[in-house]
Structure formats: structure tokens, C-alpha cells
Amino acid sequence: MTKIYLIPLIICLLTAVYKPINAQDEVLDDQTSNTSELTDGPQTLDAPAAAQTEAIPEITTEKTPLEKKNGPIISEEELLKPLSPVQETKVKAEKINESEIYVQEAEKFKTTEIYKNLRLNDVIEQGLRKNYDQNIRQQTKQLNELAFSGVKRSFWVPELKISLTTSEQRVSTIGSSSAPLTQSTPIVPTGAFGLVLSNYTVFNWGKDYSVYLNNKTSYERNQKALDETRREFRLDLISQYFGLMALKNIEKINLEQLKQASFVYRLNKEKITIGKISKQDYYQARSEYLRSQSEYRTAKMATDTQDENMAFTIADDVGTKYVLTENLNYKRLKISLDECYELSSKNNPSILNSKTLLENANRSYDLALKENLPLPKFTVNLGAYTKRFGPSTNKTVYENSSSGGNMEIVASVNASWSLTGSDGLFNSDKMAISYINKELSAKDLEKNNHLSKSFIRQSYNNILSLQNQVLIQEARIPSLQKTFDTVLENYLNNKTKYYDFHLVLYELTQTKILLEETKLLHLREKLALAKYSGVEDFPGENFERMAESKKEQK
Numbered sequence: 001m002t003k004i005y006l007i008p009l010i011i012c013l014l015t016a017v018y019k020p021i022n023a024q025d026e027v028l029d030d031q032t033s034n035t036s037e038l039t040d041g042p043q044t045l046d047a048p049a050a051a052q053t054e055a056i057p058e059i060t061t062e063k064t065p066l067e068k069k070n071g072p073i074i075s076e077e078e079l080l081k082p083l084s085p086v087q088e089t090k091v092k093a094e095k096i097n098e099s100e101i102y103v104q105e106a107e108k109f110k111t112t113e114i115y116k117n118l119r120l121n122d123v124i125e126q127g128l129r130k131n132y133d134q135n136i137r138q139q140t141k142q143l144n145e146l147a148f149s150g151v152k153r154s155f156w157v158p159e160l161k162i163s164l165t166t167s168e169q170r171v172s173t174i175g176s177s178s179a180p181l182t183q184s185t186p187i188v189p190t191g192a193f194g195l196v197l198s199n200y201t202v203f204n205w206g207k208d209y210s211v212y213l214n215n216k217t218s219y220e221r222n223q224k225a226l227d228e229t230r231r232e233f234r235l236d237l238i239s240q241y242f243g244l245m246a247l248k249n250i251e252k253i254n255l256e257q258l259k260q261a262s263f264v265y266r267l268n269k270e271k272i273t274i275g276k277i278s279k280q281d282y283y284q285a286r287s288e289y290l291r292s293q294s295e296y297r298t299a300k301m302a303t304d305t306q307d308e309n310m311a312f313t314i315a316d317d318v319g320t321k322y323v324l325t326e327n328l329n330y331k332r333l334k335i336s337l338d339e340c341y342e343l344s345s346k347n348n349p350s351i352l353n354s355k356t357l358l359e360n361a362n363r364s365y366d367l368a369l370k371e372n373l374p375l376p377k378f379t380v381n382l383g384a385y386t387k388r389f390g391p392s393t394n395k396t397v398y399e400n401s402s403s404g405g406n407m408e409i410v411a412s413v414n415a416s417w418s419l420t421g422s423d424g425l426f427n428s429d430k431m432a433i434s435y436i437n438k439e440l441s442a443k444d445l446e447k448n449n450h451l452s453k454s455f456i457r458q459s460y461n462n463i464l465s466l467q468n469q470v471l472i473q474e475a476r477i478p479s480l481q482k483t484f485d486t487v488l489e490n491y492l493n494n495k496t497k498y499y500d501f502h503l504v505l506y507e508l509t510q511t512k513i514l515l516e517e518t519k520l521l522h523l524r525e526k527l528a529l530a531k532y533s534g535v536e537d538f539p540g541e542n543f544e545r546m547a548e549s550k551k552e553q554k
Contacts, residue, residue: 118322120241120547123314127237130315134233141226148219155212158382159198166191190390197382202409204377205370210363221356228349231536235527238543240313244306245324246520250513251299257509258292264491264501265289281498288502329548330470330519333463333526335538340460340529344452347534351452354445361434361441368434372427374415380407452532459529466522473515480508 128134170185201208268285271277304321311320345351383400400407423430484504490496523546530538537543 112319114317114320116316116320116322117325118241118310119324119326120238120544123237123241123310124234124544126314126316128230128234131233131313132315134230137226137229141223144219144222144226148215151212151215151219155208158200161196161198162194163196163384164191164193186391188391190393192386192388194384194386196384199379199381202378202380205375207367207370210367210370214360214363217356217359221353224352225349228534232531234536235530235543237313238546239524239527240306240310241547242328242520242523244303244310244322245326245328246516247299247303247306248324249516251296251303253509253512253516254292254296254299257505258289258296260488260505261285261289261292264488264498267492284498284502288505325550326547327550328519328523329546330522331541331546332467333460333529333538334541337457337460339539340456340533341453343533343535344456345449348448348452348532349534350448351445352534354441354448358438358441358445361438365434365438368427368431372415372417372431374413376411376413378409378411380409383407456529456532459525459532463522463525463529466518466525469518470515470522473511473518476511477508477515480504480511484508 167190168185169189170187265285265288268277268282272279272282307321308318310316310322311318381400383398385396385398387396388394417426419425424432487496487500487504491498491501526538527543530536530543
């Protein structure tokens with residue numbers, strides 16, 4: 001009886017053991033034949049199943065297409081190409097999730113773009129010629145010239161006018177009256193046609209001359225200020241050009257990071273299907289790839305924005321994309337701090353403005369003193385040449401209102417002092433205001449001198465610090481590049497962890513970006529130092545030569 005019950009029990013145990021083994025084989029076959037069944041990308045297989053799969057070829061013996069390809073942008077289709085013919089069936093069967101389509105764009109959202117080669121000399125020439133604000137400044141300069149020419153003529157040349165006056169004359173009669181006419185409108189006109197010269201001031205103790213000199217000084221300062229604005233705009237064009245260059249280089253650096261991250265991500269995507277790596281490595285590679293995509297897109301967006309800003313600055317067509325054929329020729333600063341101070345005292349716009357205000361304030365104070373004194377004014381009445389015409393008169397005469405036909409120099413004294421009112425006792429408040437304005441102008445000049453030296457010193461020290469940083473970063477990059485090559489090779493051979501690869505790739509990318517940013521900051525500090533010093537270029541250095549052709553640099 002016992003044997004009868006033991007036989008069915010043994011059969012049941014054998015059946016229970018046999019079914020899990022077959023189920024496990026079915027899962028393995030399903031995963032190796034059709035990866036589209038995976039819910040969230042390839043999954044890690046259990047150890048027994050992995051042991052039954054065939055080994056993948058040695059990765060380090062043959063370079064992948066991504067290692068050989070040097071295209072500008074990696075599309076999703078390129079990322080999903082099979083690494084070798086052996087793995088082709090697995091990759092083709094895999095379904096692309098919607099969240100993995102990162103670089104594809106719909107046709108209706110694509111915009112037309114104009115590509116243009118751009119050099120630094122082109123930016124400066126076209127910007128100074130076509131920039132909207134620069135054209136407005138040129139027109140403003142002409143308006144200043146016209147305004148001052150009127151002031152100059154009114155001071156130096158007597159005012160000359162042509163005058164014509166006529167009496168009323170009858171043109172026609174609309175209606176007749178039976179009443180006798182006591183006075184009728186004449187048919188023939190009467191009047192005078194003359195050349196009139198106004199009174200001319202010969203001497204008034206320099207009062208009018210002081211006003212004229214103030215107007216002249218202000219005019220000359222305004223004209224020079226427009227030239228200085230043009231000079232600073234040229235420096236801004238140089239800064240904007242190299243800013244665009246830095247952004248384009250940063251975009252290339254982020255693209256290189258994306259290529260490296262996508263290569264490892266694709267590799268891990270293949271390895272996980274055969275159980276060669278863990279989920280952790282796969283998802284870390286995926287996260288690194290997505291982060292690189294995001295940083296590349298951010299860098300590209302910044303470049304596109306700067307392209308549009310450049311197009312507006314130099315008045316190119318909207319949507320113009322620029323291809324730069326030059327690189328920054330980095331040069332260390334050669335000018336000394338004392339030389340910058342000396343240049344600033346002669347050319348700094350703020351200091352020159354303060355000097356102009358102080359000069360005018362001194363003249364205004366002297367003018368207020370003279371106007372408070374009973375000083376005579378000497379003038380000459382130049383009169384007028386008049387042609388008188390009418391039925392009984394037809395003659396030409398020269399006359400003036402004061403002395404008939406004689407031309408005489410006359411003197412007059414006009415003075416007034418306020419005892420009460422806004423000007424104070426004997427114009428004391430008016431005098432005090434002129435004196436205080438003079439003192440304020442002197443303090444303003446002193447303040448701008450101090451500020452100019454302070455800005456120059458800060459900018460100078462920043463340049464020296466940035467030069468040291470450039471040396472450090474240029475030394476770091478070769479070391480980081482060798483470290484990256486070593487870590488990548490070790491990771492492909494399963495000799496190191498993915499975290500090491502991520503860390504060195506991130507550090508290498510950030511150091512390259514930091515070098516580009518530091519060089520740009522160094523250039524912009526030099527341009528700012530030139531602005532504070534009031535010069536277009538430093539002695540012995542031309543900013544236009546800081547752009548070097550890529551062919552020459554190679």
C-alpha cells in the first residue's frame with residue numbers, strides 16, 4: 001500500500017520541478033527574440049538565464065560607428081543604429097518609446113535660416129555703417145553742427161534782413177455808392193523795400209563773449225561725446241563678436257559631451273539585453289545621456305539667441321545664422337597701471353564732461369559778477385538801406401533810427417539791483433548760486449577722477465587674476481583628457497564603475513567651458529579697461545588683431 005502512494009507523489013514532485021525550468025526558458029527566449037515586450041527598456045536577467053546566453057563580441061577590438069562618425073548633430077536614428085550585424089535583430093525588434101525622441105522636430109515647426117560667414121573686421125565695418133543707433137548718432141551730430149552755426153553767426157556777424165512793407169491799394173470795386181467819397185483807396189501802392197542791419201555790440205566787457213564761449217565749449221564737448229560713443233560702440237562690437245564665438249565653442253563642447261554620453265548609453269542599452277550590466281549602470285547611462293541632451297539644447301538656444309542679437313546689431317536679415325572662420329588670439333595684458341591712469345585723465349568721457357561743466361561754471365560765475373556791476377555797453381546802429389516807392393516818391397536812402405544817416409558808436413549803462421525778491425539783497429543770492437554751481441562742478445570732477453582710477457584698478461586686477469586662471473585651466477585640460485581616455489577604456493573593459501566615467505566626463509566638459517568663459521571675461525575686462533582709459537586700442541596692441549583665422553592658427 002505504501003508503494004502505491006509513493007509513486008504518484010514522486011511524479012508530482014518531478015512535474016513541479018520541470019515546469020519552472022521550462023517557464024524560465026520561455027522568458028529568456030522571449031527577451032532575446034523580441035525586446036519590445038520590455039515595459040521600461042531592457043531589464044536585467046537572472047544569473048541562471050544569463051549563463052545560458054551567448055557572449056557578446058569583445059567591444060574593445062572594433063570601434064563602433066559612433067567612434068568613427070564626426071557628424072555635427074547626433075539624431076535619434078543614428079543613436080539607434082545597430083553596433084554590429086550580430087546584434088541587428090535585437091535592435092530592430094526594439095520599440096522606441098515616445099520619451100526617447102529628443103532631437104526630432106516636426107516639419108511645420110522648422111524655420112528657414114540664412115547662413116553667413118562672419119569675421120571681426122566685417123562686424124566692425126558693417127556695424128559702424130549700418131547699425132540703427134549709430135546712424136541716429138550721425139544725424140544728431142549734424143543737428144548739433146547746424147545749431148552751433150546759428151549761435152556762431154549771431155555773435156560774430158551782424159544780423160541782416162530784407163524787409164518789404166506796402167500800404168493798402170484798391171484791386172477792384174465790388175459795389176458803387178451814390179454818396180460822395182471823402183477818401184478813396186489809392187490804386188497805386190506805396191511802401192518801402194529795404195536791407196536792414198541790426199544793432200551790433202562792439203564791446204560789453206566780455207559778457208556776450210562768455211556766453212558764446214560756453215555755447216562753443218558745450219558744442220565741442222557734445223561732438224566729442226558722439227565720437228566717444230562711436231569708439232565705445234566699436235569696443236562693444238568686438239565684445240559681442242567674441243561672445244558669439246565663445247557660445248559657439250561651448251555648443252561644440254556640449255556636443256562632444258553628448259557624443260560620449262550617447263555612445264556609452266547605446267552600449268549599455270545593448271549590454272543589458274544580454275545581462276552584462278546591471279540596471280543601475282543602464283539607468284545612470286540613460287540619465288547622463290538625457291542630461292547631455294539638455295545641456296546641448298540649452299547651449300544651442302543661447303547660440304541662436306546671440307546670432308539674432310548680432311543680426312540686429314549689424315542690421316542683417318532676421319534669422320541669419322553666422323559661421324565664424326576665426327578664433328580668439330588670446331594675449332596677455334601689456335600696458336601698466338600708471339599708463340592707464342594717465343590715459344584716463346586725458347580721455348575718459350566722464351572726466352572730460354566734468355571738466356567741461358567746471359569750465360562753463362567758472363565763466364558763468366564771472367559773468368554773474370560783471371552783470372552785477374554798472375559797466376557800459378558799446379554798440380553801433382548799422383541802420384538800413386531803404387527804397388521808397390509810391391505815386392510821388394521814388395528814392396533810395398540810408399538811415400538809422402538814432403542819428404539819421406550817420407553811423408555812430410554809442411554807449412549805454414543798464415544796471416539793476418534787487419533789494420527784495422528771489423535774487424536776494426543786491427543780487428547776493430544770485431551770486432551765491434553761481435559760486436555754488438562752480439564748487440559743485442569742481443567736486444564732480446574730483447569724484448569722477450576718483451571713480452575712474454578705482455574702476456581702472458579693479459579691472460586691471462581682474463585681468464591679472466583671469467590670466468592666472470587661464471594658465472591653470474589650460475594645464476588641467478590635457479590631464480583631464482588623459483584621465484577620461486583611461487577611464488573610458490577601463491569602463492569598456494569592466495574595470496571601473498560608471499560613476500568614475502560620469503565624473504571625469506562632467507569635469508572635462510565643465511573645464512573646457514570654463515576656459516572659454518574665462519578667456520571671454522579676460523577679453524571683456526580688457527575692453528572695459530580701454531573704455532575707462534578712453535582709448536580705442538592700447539599702445540602697441542590692436543583689438544582687431546585678436547581674431548585669428550582658423551587656418552593660420554592651425
